[in-house]
Amino acid sequence: MNNQKCSTLIQKPRGRTSIIKCIYVVGFMDLFGVSMIIPLLSHHVKALGASPTVAGIVGSTYGILQLFSSTIVGSWSDVVGRRYSLLACLLLSALGYGLLGMSTSIALFVLARIPVGLFKHSLSICRALLSDLVSESERPLVMGYFNAASSVGFILGPVVGGYLTEHEGGFYTSSFTCAAIFLLNAGLVWMLPWSEAHVHRNGTNSSNVARKGCHDNNYSKSVQNGSHANSRCMESTAETDPRSRAPGNHRGGLRWMEVSLLQPVWRQLSSVGTRIRMVASSDMWDLFLVRLLMAISIMLYYSNFSLAMEERFSLKPKVTGYLISYGSTLGALAGFLVGPVTQLYGNNMAALLLHSTVLTCSLIFLYAAAPSVWQVLFTSSFLAISTSIGRTCITDLELQRGGVQASGTLIGAGQSVTAVGRILAPLLSGLAQEFSPCGPPSLGVVLALAAVGLLLIRIPKWDGRGMRKTAKLVKSE
Numbered sequence: 001m002n003n004q005k006c007s008t009l010i011q012k013p014r015g016r017t018s019i020i021k022c023i024y025v026v027g028f029m030d031l032f033g034v035s036m037i038i039p040l041l042s043h044h045v046k047a048l049g050a051s052p053t054v055a056g057i058v059g060s061t062y063g064i065l066q067l068f069s070s071t072i073v074g075s076w077s078d079v080v081g082r083r084y085s086l087l088a089c090l091l092l093s094a095l096g097y098g099l100l101g102m103s104t105s106i107a108l109f110v111l112a113r114i115p116v117g118l119f120k121h122s123l124s125i126c127r128a129l130l131s132d133l134v135s136e137s138e139r140p141l142v143m144g145y146f147n148a149a150s151s152v153g154f155i156l157g158p159v160v161g162g163y164l165t166e167h168e169g170g171f172y173t174s175s176f177t178c179a180a181i182f183l184l185n186a187g188l189v190w191m192l193p194w195s196e197a198h199v200h201r202n203g204t205n206s207s208n209v210a211r212k213g214c215h216d217n218n219y220s221k222s223v224q225n226g227s228h229a230n231s232r233c234m235e236s237t238a239e240t241d242p243r244s245r246a247p248g249n250h251r252g253g254l255r256w257m258e259v260s261l262l263q264p265v266w267r268q269l270s271s272v273g274t275r276i277r278m279v280a281s282s283d284m285w286d287l288f289l290v291r292l293l294m295a296i297s298i299m300l301y302y303s304n305f306s307l308a309m310e311e312r313f314s315l316k317p318k319v320t321g322y323l324i325s326y327g328s329t330l331g332a333l334a335g336f337l338v339g340p341v342t343q344l345y346g347n348n349m350a351a352l353l354l355h356s357t358v359l360t361c362s363l364i365f366l367y368a369a370a371p372s373v374w375q376v377l378f379t380s381s382f383l384a385i386s387t388s389i390g391r392t393c394i395t396d397l398e399l400q401r402g403g404v405q406a407s408g409t410l411i412g413a414g415q416s417v418t419a420v421g422r423i424l425a426p427l428l429s430g431l432a433q434e435f436s437p438c439g440p441p442s443l444g445v446v447l448a449l450a451a452v453g454l455l456l457i458r459i460p461k462w463d464g465r466g467m468r469k470t471a472k473l474v475k476s477e
Helices: 002-010 014-047 052-080 082-100 106-119 122-133 139-165 170-190 206-212 232-240 265-280 285-303 305-313 317-344 349-368 373-402 404-433 439-465
Strands: 198-202 218-222
Touching (some): 014 052, 014 106, 014 122, 014 139, 052 106, 052 122, 082 106, 082 122, 082 170, 122 139, 139 170, 139 317, 139 373, 265 404, 285 305, 285 349, 285 404, 305 317, 349 373, 373 404, 404 439
Antiparallel strands (some): 198 218
C-alpha cells in the first residue's frame, strides 16, 4: 500500500510540468533582455564622460556585488522559498534596468547598477527551482534544456539591442525594454500554477527511493508559496521513526525548518547564515576548486580571442565575430545533448565531469598550438559542447553532495566561485599576453591540467565513500 502511494506521489503532475516549461521561457527572456544591454554599457559610460579608469571601476562594480550577493540570495531562496525570492529578484532587477534607462550621469549609472548587481540572481534561483521539481536522474536533462533556452536568448539579444541602438536614444530604449522584459517575467512567475505542483525532493539518489518507501527520502509537498515548508509526512516520520532521531542519521525524517517570508528579518538572516556556514564547513572544496580552475581556463581562452585571431591568422574582426557566433550557437544546442550523454554514462556524473574536463583541456591546447584557422574552427566546435556538459556536471555534483534542500545556497556559492574567476581571469590574461598572443590559452591549459589532476585524486575518494553517503547539508536549525 505504501509503495502504491509512493508511486502516485513520484508521478510528475501537470502543474509541475507547466512550471518547468515556463521556467525555460523565463530563462530565455532573462538573458535575451540582459544581452541587449551588455554590449552597450561601455559605450554609454564613456558617452557620459567617464575616463577609461573610471569606466573600468564602474564596470567592476557589478562583478564585485555579484561575488558577495550570489550565495546570500541563493541561501535566502532556500529560506523563504523560490516563488517570493524569484519575484523579488526580477522586480528589483527591473528597477535597476529602469534606472539605467534614466541614467544621464555617471552617478545615476552607478546607482542603477547596484540593485542589478545585488539581485540579478534570477537564473540561479530558476536552477534551484528546477532541481526541486525533478528527480536526480531527470535533473541533468532539465538543466541542459534550461541552459540551452537561456543561451539562445543570449545569442538573439545583441541583435535586437544593436538594431535599437541605431535609432536616437537607442540605449535608453534598450534599457526600458529590458526592464519591461523583467516585469513580464515577474508576471509570468506570479501566475505559475504553484498550488498544483508538488516538489520532488531527494535526500539521496532517486533509485533508492522506490526501494526505501515514502518515508525514507522522497517528499512531495505543496508549493503554493514556492516555499519548502515542512509537510506532515516529514514531521510524522521524525516523530514515529526512531531511526530519524539517531545521532548523525540524516537519511530520512529530519525536520528541515523553513522560515516564512513574513518572519522577522533577523530570523531570516540567521537561517541564511546557518546555511552558508554549512557550505563553508563542508567537504566540497574540491568541487568548488575544479569549478574555479575551469572557469578561469575557459575565460582565458576567450579573453584575447579576437586579438589572437588577428595577430596569428590576419583574420578581420567581422570573420572573428562569425566564428564566435558559431561557437555560441553550438554551445546553446549542446544543452540538448546533456541528457542523452548523461544516460550514456549511466548518470555517473563524476566520470562525465572528468572526461569533459580532459576534452576541454585538450581542445584549448590544440587551439593554442593551432597552425591554421581550420584547426581553430575544429576546437571551437567541440569546446562549445564540452564546456556546456562540464558546467551541467559540476552543478549536478554539487547538488548531489550537498543535497537539494540547500540547492539555492549551493548554486549561489558556485556562482560566487565563478565570479572570483571573472575577477582573476583579466589580470592573468594581461600578464600572459606580455609573453605571447598564445599566452592566455596556454595558461588555461595549465589550469585545466590542474583540474584534471585534482579530479583524478579526488574521484576515487568520492566513489570510496559513495556520493550518496556524503553528509548532506540538511540539518535541523
